[in-house]
Amino acid sequence: MSKAENCRAPEHVAIIMDGNGRWANARGLPRAVGHRKGVEAVREIVRAAADAGVAYLTLFAFSSENWRRPEAEVNDLFGLLKMFIRRDLAELHRENVRIRIIGDRVNLQGDILSLLLEAEETTRNNTALTLVIAFNYGARDEMARAMSAIAADVEQGRLKASDVTSALIDGRLDTAGIPDPDLIIRTSGEERLSNFLLWQAAYSELMFVPEYWPDFSREVFFAALERYASRDRRFGGISDKAVALGS
Template identity: 50%
Template sequence: MQEQSAGRGPRHVAIIMDGNGRWAQKRGRPRLFGHHAGARRVKEIVTACPDFGVEYVTIFAFSTENWKRTQTEVAGLMSLFRRYIIKEMQEFVRENVRVRFIGDRPRLDAKLRQLMDDAEAMTQACTGTNLTIALNYGGRDEVSRATQRLAHDVAEGRLRPEDVNEETLPKYLDTCVLPDPDLVIRTSGEARISNFLLWQSAYAEYEFIDTLWPDFTPEIFGELLRGYGARDRRFGAVTA
């Protein structure tokens, strides 16, 4: 891992998009109204990434813990995800956005899984912004699944136990083809990471802001990116 000097923007930004429900409730609307507003904001932020030099953006859409929400809200979110993929994928192709999904897919319904597969295939040749959507994702769940795959390879003789180290495990993570995030942003005033990219964010910078996700504009995004550029990232070293 190399030291990154001040003044350089983040290559990979991860976002915990929090506050959709509260945004809707403040307006006297159901929580799903806020989720729809938040989905529209995603597209705006993703299409602004090239202007800011951001190559990768990863968004936390639905966690492994979100199944605890009401059946109505969960069903509404799943319907929103299906409609979002159908509606936006052609636009992402035009915008040259590569789409990937991370998370535990088997619990998702078959139609949604097929749409996810189709979106990844449809945008596979895109060379612009890399959008990764974390859907039914949890950091501990991801590490557990990765460890199972690694243990299977050890049992089958494809990997020696003494070769397992901090460089080996990431090859089994959902994010194996992605660089680690440089900056993690959480909206809505909460100051916790909520089981998001636990392994990958070990050296990330964090920004916790009060803005609710549907109010998060490209202008706010740009301000946070400029603030990141002013930081001195030493990764345990000492600046000379």
């Protein structure tokens, strides 16, 4: 058993699952094979997060910018999401996992949208791990939709400008009711957030790991949790250690 399984886990871990295509290219395989291998990693990490005591796991499955990819690849990604929900929903439900979907649902294909809604509704009352799937998600789009809704309320007299606070904005985001991520992990060695949870990441610990997503195993995940446990989170203040030294 790793140390991470014995220490206090972060409440919310968010992951940018990057590198499926490069994993496949490095092996001379089609990119679609990398995406299918990535789904296997999703299954492993969902179980690992639950075992570690993580309460919320957010996975960046499809960004609002991914529509720029070749149509065949987008269709393959959609097909994998459908397969994951149809194949894994019953097991996740048995494991008491709640599914939450964030992202823009407008213009999604009817069958995709109905599957997402079914996954949310079926697991609505579950109380173990909450699996948040960011699908057709972009943080700037999320904030623009929230601000537009707030502006409409001000315009219609339902709100005053002075009512607009950070807490109000939190409640209008797709992640309303979900705590901000304690830890954001990005795989594949890239070191950027790529329009992911920009508002919510204000005080998140960031971790960039070299493994491509298909190679992001349970062991690598627990090693990331161990590294997180050693960090000193100050939220703009000073650490307990610094206070002790100054006293």
